[in-house]
Amino acid sequence: MIMSLFWCACAIISTLSALYHGTSSQMAASLAEGASSGVTITLAIAGPLSLWTGINRLAEKMGLMNCISKLLKKPMTVLFPSSAKDQNLANALSGNFCANLMGIGNAATPMGIQAIKRLKSSKYPTIATNEMCRFVVMNTASVQLIPTTVSALRAAEGCATPFDILPCVWISSLLSLCAGLTAAYIGGKVWKDS
């Protein structure tokens, strides 16, 4: 649905803008050019993307995730006090975070759903608890060790060093996470269960 809205909005805005600026012929030409660009870009990123997804799966199988989970135990209990009593919740939370770190979204989502179901409050089952909000904010902040998709994009455009942005990505991800968690902390104080 979002796609259809986006496409309609783009089509309408572009047409109106082209009529205003007199660039109708360029617009029509770029429509066709864009379509073929779509194919070339997708095919170009397919290779590096497959490679990096494979490497991440390998690391997962080698037990890297278990290592990281152990390190996360203490911080997890600070952020999510419920996980101290519920072992399954703790596992789901750290599993979700690790999978996101490794960039395997397909593995992260089921564990995330498990975690959030366990975080539900039995008294108010339809209201998001502070811990649930915190969890969702952590997931939307996207902390990834290796940003595979973006690097594949850069490599496809001929970049010699697609991973040289890694420090910047780490810094931005961490700042985004901190900002989100701070906002969630303030929200928890200000916006009580309604």
Next chain:
Amino acid sequence: MRLSLRILPSMIILISSISMLRSSGAIEAAKHILDPFLSLLGIPSETILLMLIRPFSGSAALAAGAELIHEYGPDSLIGRTTAVMLGSTETTFYVISVYFGASGIKKTRYAIPAALVGDLAGFLAASWSVRVFM
């Protein structure tokens, strides 16, 4: 591989629509209006479409980013900023709808504003870190 083939149809239509927007002059116009404000924050105004679409759709954001990197080159300031923005943020509304939908939550309280604050911080941090470290 399967993932890449699955996103192919959406990528075709998304990159076409962004191409259309760019060549019709719509993005230039938006740039002129927002430039003074964005440059105060240190954000390259070419990334405005990416920032606006990022919380709503991952594929559209990928297409917008791909188009920007294609247009300005992967090693330019804009190319790098785009890449860092894409790599450090997530599709907010999609994540929220998946997790809150799966758990039957109707009142999301401050989750959405807080997540959007995180996204905004990510965009700002991306612009600054690329300027400072690259």
